[in-house]
Amino acid sequence: MADTEVVISPVSGKKDLDAFIALAWRIYADDPNWVPPLKSEMVELLTPGRNPFHEHADMQLFLARRGGEVVGRISAHIDHLAIAQPVEQGMGPGTGNWGYMEAVDEATCHALIAAAEGWLKQQGMHRVLAPISQSIWEEPGLLVQGFDHPPAIMMGHHRPEYKGWIESYGYAKAMSLKTYDLDVTGGFPPLVNKIVEMGERNPRIRIRELDLANFERDVQIVIHILNDAWSKNWGFVPFTDTEIRYAAKKLKPLIRPDVNMIAELDGKAVAFMLTLPDANEVIKAIKGKLFPFGWIRLLLWIRKPKPRTMRVPLMGVLKEYQSSRMASQLAFMMIEYIRRVAVGTYGTERSEIGWILDDNQGMNAIADAIGSKVNKDYWIFEKPLEG
Known part of the structure; x- marks a missing residue:
């Protein structure tokens, strides 16, 4: 049925931005180890003119809806300082990023990544490093180990299923970032x-x-x-x-x-x-x-x-x-x-x-x-x- 299809659309206006931020509360409603971000901080991070990251980056946010209900989100961005770095150091020319990915199921995840990749290709990118939620200095990487306790400040928390969903869409590990207790x-x-x-x-x-x-x-x-x-x-x-x-x-x-x-x-x-x-x-x-x-x-x-x-x-x-x-x-x-x-x-x-x-x-x-x-x-x- 048509209303079961995933529809991806760019974020436009305050209502969409609020929905983009609010989705995480629903995704992690039953996860005792998720730490909700301060909503005001998220608005600031994602708003050009308030976060200086946007001075050297282009970003597009997307929402996924099914039957009118928001079921996923993702960002796609190009950090012009990152693409100016040497290729052998991981970033480099032609490398774009996506981040902030949350999805209720694998089909939604894949649709969101496809939208992010499509936007990056339109901007001339030929490679993706992800997830990187804005700068490498923000919350880079997807949690693949350590789901049993909350993250410390400025670190992320994700659903265990995301690793398999991302890999099944053709992605391979580029780098591991570890924290030590x-x-x-x-x-x-x-x-x-x-x-x-x-x-x-x-x-x-x-x-x-x-x-x-x-x-x-x-x-x-x-x-x-x-x-x-x-x-x-x-x-x-x-x-x-x-x-x-x-x-x-x-x-x-x-x-x-x-x-x-x-x-x-x-x-x-x-x-x-x-x-x-x-x-x-x-x-x-x-x-x-x-x-x-x-x-x-x-x-x-x-x-x-x-x-x-x-x-x-x-x-x-x-x-x-x-x-x-x-x-x-x-x-x-x-x-x-x-x-x-x-x-x-x-x-x-x-x-x-x-x-x-x-x-x-x-x-x-x-x-x-x-x-x-x-x-x-x-x-x-x-x-x-x-x-």
């Missing part, structure tokens, strides 16, 4: 502690907290190290100045300077480690709704967080030091300093580290050395576009 209450192995102690005796090394009184200066230091440290990594896309200011403003309320570290060598900033209290703990409790009273609960939590989990989303060491023993020593020192404060000041019990690229041998080795275990795995898939 770490019990921080008991300290680290003796060898790690010895490396930290040796670093503490080295007068050339200084590990300092992020300085909120000079927040913009330290943000620039962090971004400089990040863009240098990650510049050869798979999937890397540089931050623009506008994105730096935007991210700093958004994250500043969550920043606790005593768990965010910059490492200096001979007075030069050479490494950093960012740590965020897991705001998903309270966002899940308020079900993503700021009104009428959710904002009060969130504000109180932000002022005096006592998170069970801290997440380390980013760290970096300048390329010139990455092949040296100094790099791992600085990493161990920052991790241990953060661990001490997280446990002693905030009552934190665990940390989530990552995501870490599957081919990042140095960071995966550090995660293994401190006794952490992979708790979630996110895949980014690829597919050539024919004709």
Whole structure:
């Protein structure tokens, strides 16, 4: 019957955008491990003029309907900074993306992907990397392992069926992004502690907290190290100045300077480690709704967080030091300093580290050395576009 067919249409206007965002609440209504996003944040992310990602990207949102009911959604986008990167680093010319895919069944999923691919081909793209929900720095990848517990802040959660649906439409894994779970209450192995102690005796090394009184200066230091440290990594896309200011403003309320570290060598900033209290703990409790009273609960939590989990989303060491023993020593020192404060000041019990690229041998080795275990795995898939 005609009313059982899936109809795909571009998102147009506020009503469609609201439907695009609201679908996730229905898809995950019975999933106890899904953490709803703040609706206002989603509107901002998806609205040109409010999110600086759109300054260097073209995006089209689509809705799937069956019998007039919304049954799926997807975005298709081209990040012009991503297609300017070298092909051997994963992105590169001709590579488009889709993301934000949610669907009630496999047929709907395939219809949505077909619409996204069609739009990308119209824009001249010949390859897809997906899912990437906007920037590689947002929520890249599809969850394929770790469905049994909620994600930490700025990480995604998906239906287990999606992996098979995507693969059955011709996609293959391009890269795995792993997060690691770490019990921080008991300290680290003796060898790690010895490396930290040796670093503490080295007068050339200084590990300092992020300085909120000079927040913009330290943000620039962090971004400089990040863009240098990650510049050869798979999937890397540089931050623009506008994105730096935007991210700093958004994250500043969550920043606790005593768990965010910059490492200096001979007075030069050479490494950093960012740590965020897991705001998903309270966002899940308020079900993503700021009104009428959710904002009060969130504000109180932000002022005096006592998170069970801290997440380390980013760290970096300048390329010139990455092949040296100094790099791992600085990493161990920052991790241990953060661990001490997280446990002693905030009552934190665990940390989530990552995501870490599957081919990042140095960071995966550090995660293994401190006794952490992979708790979630996110895949980014690829597919050539024919004709």
